[in-house]
Amino acid sequence: MPRDELAAWLRLLLTPQIGPVSARHLLAAFSSPQAVFDASISARTAVVGEREARLLAVEPAELAGHVDATLVWLAEGADRSVLTLADPLYPRALLEAPDPPLVLFAQGQxxxxxxxxxxxxxxxxxxxxxxxxxxxxxxxxxxxxxxxxxxxxxxxxxxxxxxxxxxxxxxxxxxxxxxxxxxxxxxxxxxxxxxxxxxxxxxxxxxxxxxxxxxxxxxxxxxxxxxxxxxxxxxxxxxxxxxxxxxxxxxxxxxxxxxxxxxxxxxxxxxxxxxxxxxxxxxxxxxxxxxxxxxxxxxxxxxRSLPGKSGVTAPAPGAAFELAANDVPATPTTPTMPAASTDPLLDALGFDPIGLDALSARTGLSSADLSVRLLDLELSGQVARLPGQLFQRRGAA
Structure with missing residues (x-):
């Protein structure tokens, strides 16, 4: 992105009293941030009011520093980008949101x-x-x-x-x-x-x-x-x-x-x-x-489509989250709630947090015996120790 274009977008962000709604109104009226700042105060006043129009005429003192820092950051990696509302790569899913960001900073894929x-x-x-x-x-x-x-x-x-x-x-x-x-x-x-x-x-x-x-x-x-x-x-x-x-x-x-x-x-x-x-x-x-x-x-x-479901349709081609057509059923392994175990103590624990006294009453075991058994189960990853001297069985994941 050229420096002057980047500077115009960041200036729009940094101008006081210009929130995202006013900024979008200005962009709709003048097509670009550069055009917003090139317009006369009277032309801007017709869109956002006189006070905001005059504030837009004053360049924020911190603007040059932000522009320089952003350009340096972009130069440090080819995986770094700045996307604006006018960028064709700006995610359509966000454009459909009620309050899309004017500018996005991205790093990665x-x-x-x-x-x-x-x-x-x-x-x-x-x-x-x-x-x-x-x-x-x-x-x-x-x-x-x-x-x-x-x-x-x-x-x-x-x-x-x-x-x-x-x-x-x-x-x-x-x-x-x-x-x-x-x-x-x-x-x-x-x-x-x-x-x-x-x-x-x-x-x-x-x-x-x-x-x-x-x-x-x-x-x-x-x-x-x-x-x-x-x-x-x-x-x-x-x-x-x-x-x-x-x-x-x-x-x-x-x-x-x-x-x-x-x-x-x-x-x-x-x-x-x-x-x-x-x-x-x-x-x-x-x-x-x-x-x-x-x-x-x-x-x-x-x-994929599910014929048994009514009132719901798969996303249409060309939508913001465009998908390939394929009716192959999914077969991933998914986490499930574990069934009863062969360990009586795990079965007695259930899946709610429980203290030693309650567990002792439930199992008939002494607190000393329970502490030893619970430590073994904790070390094996089957039981978690919670704050307040509580214990909880961990489900399969």
Whole structure:
């Protein structure tokens, strides 16, 4: 992108009092940012009002620094791009959203923006089972040819990206998109630095934030609309009632996307958000195949029709998530809820968190005996130790 064109787009972003709605009105009226700034104040006033029109006449002091930093960042890697609303590579899925970003910064496999995707989101502090579920579902989605979109946060997001990378099909460009709430020259949280590097190599990092933007709280709810818009559906793995994941689910619903939720224990605060979504009409899912069936997604990354379903059609050719026609049924291995085991202690544990006293009353074993047996099961990965001296059986994943 030429420097003057980049400067015009960034100037539009940096001008105070010019929000995304006003910016889109200006672009609709004048066709390009350069034309917006070349227009007279009176012409701009007819679109956004006199105060905003006069502010547009003043070049922001920080503009030159942002332009220089962006050009340096772009020159450091051929996998880096800046996409604007006028760019033919700008994802159509976002253009169909009610509030598309004016500018997107991207690093990695840009072609993934045109692929069919599923958003996978959830708690930053999931239970061990929730983390396992996120990884396992994402792995199966990737194996089936869906791109997994998430937000690179701790917990469910990180596990989703890791599972998608693990399930990357041979020869595929990538399997996951991380939409972040900082500039792409920063990684937040820092412990995901190595994960972000892997995503840049085998997926795509995406942000609407200018380079140098720190992890400011308002940026994260805003990035959720991008996550929801890029995907054909959103799966919430675990979420408390005040979780930001519910924002993503609401935005997905408003955009006409599917919303899925994995149920959990009625005693777990991390399951209450999912249960609330299910009460509101989200589809309860137990396996990755449940989601693939709802999305009419067949093996090898292909849309398929389900004759038994009424009122739902597969995406039309030429849609934002264009798919190849193929009626081969999907046969991926999906995570399932485990059946009763041959270990009486595991059966007694069930799948809800439980304390030693309650477990002792349930099994008749002493606390000392239970501690030894639970340690063995914990070391073998069958039981997780939770805060508050609680224990929970881990399901197969």
């Amino acid at each position: 840009l072609a993934l923006l045109g692929a069919s995707a599923i958003a996978l989101v959830g708690s930053r502090s999931p239970t061990p089972q929730g983390r396992d579920n996120a990884r396992a579902f994402a792995l199966e989605f990737a194996r089936a040819g869906l791109v997994v979109v998430s937000g690179l946060a701790l917990g469910v997001d990180g596990a989703a990206h890791e599972g998608a990378l693990e399930g990357l099909p041979p020869g595929a460009l990538g399997s996951t998109i991380a939409v972040v709430g900082t500039g792409l020259d920063r990684v937040y949280p820092k412990r995901h630095h190595a994960l972000a590097h892997r995503i840049a190599q085998h997926g795509l990092l995406l942000s609407e934030c200018l380079l140098g933007t720190p992890p400011l709280p308002p940026n994260f709810p805003r990035r959720n609309r991008i996550i929801a818009a890029l995907a054909r559906g959103t799966l919430v793995v675990e979420a408390a009632l005040q979780s930001g994941s519910l924002i993503t689910a609401r935005l997905a619903t408003e955009m006409g996307r599917e919303v899925f939720a994995i149920p959990g224990s009625i005693h777990s605060p991390q399951a209450r958000g999912c249960h609330a979504l299910i009460k509101q009409g989200a589809k309860l899912v137990e396996t990755a195949q449940d989601v693939l069936d709802e999305l009419f997604w067949g093996a090898g990354g292909a849309a």
